[in-house]
Amino acid sequence: xxxxxxxxxxxxxxxxxxxxxxxxxxxxxxxxxxxxxxxxxxxxxxxxxxxxxxxxxxxxxxxxxxxxxxxxxxxxxxxxxxxxxxxxxxxxxxxxxxxxxxxxxxxxxxxxxxxxxxxxxxxx
Numbered sequence: 001x002x003x004x005x006x007x008x009x010x011x012x013x014x015x016x017x018x019x020x021x022x023x024x025x026x027x028x029x030x031x032x033x034x035x036x037x038x039x040x041x042x043x044x045x046x047x048x049x050x051x052x053x054x055x056x057x058x059x060x061x062x063x064x065x066x067x068x069x070x071x072x073x074x075x076x077x078x079x080x081x082x083x084x085x086x087x088x089x090x091x092x093x094x095x096x097x098x099x100x101x102x103x104x105x106x107x108x109x110x111x112x113x114x115x116x117x118x119x120x121x122x123x124x
Contacts (some may be wrong), residue, residue: 002026002113004096009118012086016122020081022096022115029072030054033104034079035111036070038092038120045095047106049081057103063089086122093117 008020020036035050049070050059058070069082079096097111104110 002032002098002100004098004113004115006094006096006115006118009094009120011121011123014086014088014122014124016086017082017084018086018120020083020094020096020118020120022079022081024077024079024098027100029074029077029079031100032098032113033101034072035097035104036081037095037097037108038090039095039117040089040092043092045108047108048094050104050106051079052104053102059106061106083120086120088122088124091120091122093119 003025005023012018033053036048037045038048039045047061048064049068051070055072067085071080095117096115098113099111
C-alpha cells in the first residue's frame with residue numbers, strides 16, 4: 001500500500017514562492033508516476049504537473065508553466081513542487097497523486113493513490 005502525505009502549504013503574498021512536498025511511503029519512488037493536482041472552491045480538481053517514474057518526463061499545465069518545477073528526491077522518498085511568482089488564482093488545495101506506471105497523463109482518473117491535500121492561499 002502506498003501512502004502519500006503532503007506538506008508545505010500556507011499563506012503567501014502574490015509574487016511569493018512555496019515549495020510543496022509529498023512524502024511517499026510503502027514503495028520505491030522510481031516505480032511511480034506522480035503528479036500534483038489542485039482544487040479551488042467550487043471548481044473541479046485540475047492537473048498541475050506530473051513526473052514520470054524515471055523522472056525524465058515532466059509535464060506542466062499551462063497556468064503554471066514557467067512558474068512551477070516538479071521533481072523527485074529519491075533519497076528522501078519525496079516529490080516536490082516549487083511554485084514561484086504565485087498568483088491569487090493559484091489559491092487551492094493541492095493534492096499529491098501517484099500511480100504504479102512508467103507514465104500517466106493529465107486526468108485525475110489515471111491516478112490511484114492520493115494524499116489528503118495541503119492548502120495554498122495566495123493573497124493579493
